[in-house]
Amino acid sequence: MEALFERSNQLIAQVDTAFTRYAYPRINWNNRLIGLIGARGVGKTTLILQHIKKHLSPKDTLYATAEDFYFAKNRLTDLASEWVKAGGKYLFLDEIHKYADWSRALKLIYDYHPELQVVFTGSSILDIKKGSSDLSRRAVVYAMQGLSFREYLKLFHAIEVPVYSLNEIIEQAVDVPQLPHPLPLFRAYLKTGYYPFAREDDFGQRLQQVVNQTLEVDIPSFAGMHVSTARKLKQLLAIVAQSVPFKPNMSKLAESMNISRNNVADYLHFMEEAGLVAQLRSQTEGIRAMGKVDKVYLDNTNLAYNLAGENQNKGNVRETFFLNQLKLDQQVRPSMLGDFRVDELEFEVGGKDKGIKQIKTAQKGYLVKDDIEKGYLNTIPLWHFGLMY
Numbered sequence: 464m465e466a467l468f469e470r471s472n473q474l475i476a477q478v479d480t481a482f483t484r485y486a487y488p489r490i491n492w493n494n495r496l497i498g499l500i501g502a503r504g505v506g507k508t509t510l511i512l513q514h515i516k517k518h519l520s521p522k523d524t525l526y527a528t529a530e531d532f533y534f535a536k537n538r539l540t541d542l543a544s545e546w547v548k549a550g551g552k553y554l555f556l557d558e559i560h561k562y563a564d565w566s567r568a569l570k571l572i573y574d575y576h577p578e579l580q581v582v583f584t585g586s587s588i589l590d591i592k593k594g595s596s597d598l599s600r601r602a603v604v605y606a607m608q609g610l611s612f613r614e615y616l617k618l619f620h621a622i623e624v625p626v627y628s629l630n631e632i633i634e635q636a637v638d639v640p641q642l643p644h645p646l647p648l649f650r651a652y653l654k655t656g657y658y659p660f661a662r663e664d665d666f667g668q669r670l671q672q673v674v675n676q677t678l679e680v681d682i683p684s685f686a687g688m689h690v691s692t693a694r695k696l697k698q699l700l701a702i703v704a705q706s707v708p709f710k711p712n713m714s715k716l717a718e719s720m721n722i723s724r725n726n727v728a729d730y731l732h733f734m735e736e737a738g739l740v741a742q743l744r745s746q747t748e749g750i751r752a753m754g755k756v757d758k759v760y761l762d763n764t765n766l767a768y769n770l771a772g773e774n775q776n777k778g779n780v781r782e783t784f785f786l787n788q789l790k791l792d793q794q795v796r797p798s799m800l801g802d803f804r805v806d807e808l809e810f811e812v813g814g815k816d817k818g819i820k821q822i823k824t825a826q827k828g829y830l831v832k833d834d835i836e837k838g839y840l841n842t843i844p845l846w847h848f849g850l851m852y
Contacts, residue, residue, distance in 0.1 A: 464545055467533055471526040478512040482618050485626075485852040486510065486607040492518070496573050497582045498559075498604035500589050502738025502762070503673045503681070505609045506659045507584040511555050514582075523552040529562035539568040540575075547576050559583040560685060566598055573601050586681050588736040608738070608791055609763055612649060612849025615656040620648065627850045629793065633808065633829055635838050637847050645836060649846040653780060657765040657787075670769045674700075674739065682733045695720060699730050703740055704770035707779045709759040731759060738762050741786055743797050757797040763787045781812050781833050781845055788848045800825050812845065 484506050490497065492514065499507050508528075515524050525546050527533070533542075539562055546554055554572075559565045565585075572581055587606060616622040624639050631637065639645070655661045660669055678700065679693040698720055703709045711731070717724040734740045743758040760783045761767045767775050767783055782802055789795050789805060798804040801811035801822045809825040811817065815834040819841075822828030833845040 464533075464542065464549075467527050467531065467542075468525060470531075471524070472521050474526060475512055475515050475521055475524075478509060478516055480513045480517055482614075483513055484510055484607065485611065485614060486605060487514070490605050491603065494603045495577070495580055496569065496598070496602040497580075498589075498598075498602045499582070499584045499607060500587045500604060501584075501607035502587050502609070503677055504658045504660050504670075505607055505738070507607060508557050509659070510607070511557070511582055511584060515553070515555065519553055523550070524555065525551055525553070526555040526557065528557040529560070529565070530558050534562060539565075540571050543572040543576055543579065543581075547579055552578070552580065554579055554581045556581065556583040558585065560585040560589045560681070569598060570601065573598075586677075586685070587738050588681060588685050588733060590736075608787075609657040609765075610652075610659060611788060611852045612652050612656070612846060613852070615652045615849075616642070616648065618659065619656065619662065622648075624850055626852060627847070629789070629805070629808075629851065632843060632847045632851070635843070637838070637850065639850075645844075645846050646834065649849070652849070653764040653784060654768045655765060657763045661765070667769055670765065674766070674770070677737045677739060678734075682737055686729075686733055695722060695726075696730055696734065699727070700734060700739060700770070703759050704761055704767065706759075707776045708782060711756055711759055728756075731756070735762075739766065741783075741790065743786065743795065743803075745797055760786055777814065777833070778812075781814075781831075784845065785810070785812050785831060785848055788851055791852055801828065 487510055499511065501507050512526065515526060527542070543554060562568065569581065569583065572579065610618065613624045613626065616624055622641055624642060627637050655666050658670065663669065678696045679690065682688065682696060683690050683692055713724045713727050716727045731740060731742060735742050739762055741760045741762050742756045743760065745755040745757050761770065764780050764784050767780055785803065786795055793805050796804045798809050801809045803810045803812070807827050809822050809828040810831050811822045811828070812831045815832050817830055817832055819830055822830065828841065830842045831845050831848070832842055835844050838844050838847065
């Protein structure tokens with residue numbers, strides 16, 4: 464345990480606390496068992512290390528990753544017991560999904576050590592309701608996604624922009640004089656601004672590694688799939704990446720991929736949970752709504768450019784960005800008139816020459832245009848929707 468404690472202190476000391484993600488103030492850090500889930504690379508580890516450095520005493524706090532070789536010979540429950548005996552008050556467990564039977568281990572730690580606060584991170588595919596032990600009554604779990612355009616401006620360019628609500632955006636209340644010409648930065652964000660690690664070299668290669676690890680390790684191990692299934696997952700992801708956007712025909716897909724129709728739906732679901740795709744579902748009542756998928760997008764525009772290259776369809780990129788930024792706090796549905804519907808609001812997304820024809824009959828219809836700096840009447844710049852978190 465001494466080696467773990469030494470590595471823990473080293474990582475805590477090294478973390479930069481100048482910028483914290485939107486999720487940080489949303490977390491109630493007083494809960495006894497806290498979970499933070501999200502796709503690979505969105506900054507979960509950095510966030511918990513920042514919390515330790517800013518608010519906790521290093522002598523009371525232990526950070527460990529479930530990937531550590533320590534757990535090849537030692538159990539998580541034994542580590543917790545030893546840490547409590549040593550006077551530890553806080554235990555942070557990173558990449559918990561890498562530990563076999565993590566659910567039961569966390570339950571036992573929670574029940575046996577009421578004096579210990581435990582914070583864990585895991586893949587967004589992790590489901591606390593799945594497994595031998597039900598953690599849903601014990602753990603408070605928060606989901607985290609990648610950088611908004613607003614966060615990108617702060618982290619990459621030190622430009623401070625306030626958060627704007629959806630209502631403020633449609634009311635044309637956005638006013639950012641500190642950003643006189645946003646479009647060049649917005650285009651850069653679409654290609655390389657969603658993941659914090661884009662500040663490091665070889666972003667494209669690193670993102671490919673994230674995708675491969677998710678498809679080859681995270682999904683197969685969590686879902687109990689054979690590793691060879693990763694090839695089918697990659698094949699399906701490639702189909703989505705090359706579409707504009709993808710309107711799934713489950714039967715045809717199943718036939719072309721030589722798998723069952725149900726498997727296609729399962730694969731898309733797992734990739735959605737893992738932060739690789741986003742499924743736009745029709746607003747139908749009851750349990751059937753779970754299976755009614757209207758369109759499938761890549762989760763974010765960085766994936767679109769990385770997987771489909773510079774030839775990526777602009778319309779697809781625009782819709783991908785809009786859906787990605789709004790789905791964090793809004794329920795986004797397909798629109799019968801435009802592209803998207805949020806509550807009673809209808810949105811049509813396009814370039815600067817897009818006309819109002821499709822939403823002309825909508826009571827509350829809005830044109831969302833790319834390639835414009837400022838809005839007017841019911842026409843809103845696309846980049847404004849990147850200021851919502």
